[in-house]
Amino acid sequence: MSWRWALARRVAALGATSGGGDGATAQAQRLFSSAAALLGRHPPPPSPPHYQIRSKVVGCRGATFVSSRWLHDAQYQVRQDGLSRSEEQQDPFELVADELSLLANRLRSMVAAEVPKLASAAEYFFKVGAEGKRFRPTVLLLMASALKFPLSDSTEVGVLTILANKLRTRQQNIAEITEMIHVASLLHDDVLDDADTRRGVSSLNCIMGNKLSVLAGDFLLSRACVALAALGNTEVVSLMATAVEHLVTGETMQISTSREQRRSMDYYLQKTYYKTASLISNSCKAVAILAGHTADVSMLAYEYGRNLGLAFQLIDDVLDFTGTSASLGKGSLTDIRHGIITAPMLYAMEEFPQLHEVVDRGFDNPANVELALDYLQKSRGIEKTKELAREHANRAIKAIEALPDSDDEDVLTSRRALIDITERVITRTK
């Protein structure tokens, strides 16, 4: 019985038992039929006109309907109920916690042992627990499990176990390599020009100095290259090398934008793909390729990573306006103060053309920041950005749902965890 049906059946069970009274039951029944439709058992009902519901639906575990098209709404609702059940059982980060600490220790000791001078930087690198540091490796380890080949009965189990372990180690390497590349880019991003004194932002290089920050980043990049070469798969090397290149291109796009580029949503999304989504998507694809999956399956893994990354950054950009410094772990309003125009402001500029002039003046003057925030407040910039994030989250989830069926419990658990992570990315507040 494939996992899709398991999910649909659980919705039905929710409908029958929900404490929310008749209204909730009817609504759960409706959700069940749309979920079934979604899952390809019946043709989906004609999608209703786009309209806005800004209310909290009683009896559905405090699920909030953001302004929605009916289909998304149902999917979100189905998953919200389905997940909330499973969420109590398995936190996705917990599922791979042991492997993660193994990875983090391996990385820290590798850096500290090899180049003692960088040991101080190593501490900053792989602090287990800081959410940002566990996101990528968790996604990749779960993806590796989500794509596990079903063990065929004919092959001698002993041999398969060895093969499976060897493959798992290679996929763990991808997670390590991705983390090294990610942290290297953090180290290099924080290197400031002499002109930019440190604005109270505790960046990496102000702890260790520009030189060491650059060297530590280079060390990790070179280590990642050596580890990549050791995998002996040139397609994977190429994928990860491209991801490194995208990080640089994305960073360069950020520090060198023309007036038109700063106003362009396409430019912003392209930069966001380069800076955030490319590394996750290409490493997800690498995990699939290492496991010998078809181009189609590898593409699904890629699509999951790409859309998850975009959703992640879109919400990050929302939080830069709505979160607090403490909750964000970095100064809030950082982007706008650095003159970086993100989706919420771009949407606000669509609604209030006069905001263009404010943006063109730049944001060195705090009064100009306040003016821009006023326009943002009056606009639907934040909501539209959340919707866009929601769309990408849904595409990410669709990619997981389109993976070849499996009855392996470990595979099903991992796929649910990947969906859970996607939902968390959308609903997180830091």
Add this chain to the structure above:
Amino acid sequence: MSWRWALARRVAALGATSGGGDGATAQAQRLFSSAAALLGRHPPPPSPPHYQIRSKVVGCRGATFVSSRWLHDAQYQVRQDGLSRSEEQQDPFELVADELSLLANRLRSMVAAEVPKLASAAEYFFKVGAEGKRFRPTVLLLMASALKFPLSDSTEVGVLTILANKLRTRQQNIAEITEMIHVASLLHDDVLDDADTRRGVSSLNCIMGNKLSVLAGDFLLSRACVALAALGNTEVVSLMATAVEHLVTGETMQISTSREQRRSMDYYLQKTYYKTASLISNSCKAVAILAGHTADVSMLAYEYGRNLGLAFQLIDDVLDFTGTSASLGKGSLTDIRHGIITAPMLYAMEEFPQLHEVVDRGFDNPANVELALDYLQKSRGIEKTKELAREHANRAIKAIEALPDSDDEDVLTSRRALIDITERVITRTK
């Protein structure tokens, strides 16, 4: 008739015609017999006791005998005559000038086209003509020719030509990749800590700023990774990734030395290998591997690059004391002013133990610099460093001489050019 005999015969001809009168003829005859012995036709004469000749031998084209052991002496003399003949005909850099400008333009346009903001950095990158910028690609293109497979008669020439061209392009790629890695390390090396204001040294980052300097370096490193992956040879990827790692390790060794490490010749040579020789040796080996050569031949290519790189850096460190800012293209006495202890000073410290204390005090105080230079002047530090460079140059040349015989004129010319480059590295004044 193998190239070795061609060289030996030329010496004989020199002996018979030299304008140096009887003395020169007798001496040329002696050189011929020792050259023949060296080239494996007769057992070499018992090597005479080590002694010092500081005189200019008349009649041998102004060849200067550095303090020498007889065998090195003869080899040096044979080559000096042999080369001086060939030097008039073919300047090694000219041999590959066309290919070099093709490479330089390709690199410059690739950077400028892809990331316009980095175009300004690109100009600095690949300025054709600056000796430092042509050294590595020239060595690699000559090594590729020096290792060319003899065309076997049986294979259809058309096919072979295509294969040869394809191989040549792949070996050109190694030269490009090496140059990208080299320039990236230059860009990152120059990123200074805030504490180090720019001491009148026009470094890269003071033209473009730390941030852009780091980004430009990362861009080149990521491009090098993508180009490496495209070669589809994981052994080559691993070699070059290791070279990148060595650059970082060498740089880290330079900025973080203990008191003992600063006094250690071994530490200095290990750092010198990492910072300079590793990239040349591993890329020479990569050129051989791409051509499908045996491990032995690939090791000879590696040995040539390693010893050439060490000789290059040893002379660089001599010139930092003896050259002028103008001639060096960078400030002279840079090393000692940055507290970097190189071979000349290490040899001087062996002769004058009291110099240790001066070194330990560091060189922020100009008076301490003067004191150290006085000791260096009184010591044989400069000469001993030149001798060590000479030894490594001889080993590099031995590696070329040990390559499989070939009658292909292009191969012979390239091997002579590699030897010529090695000699130039020793005799250069900038």
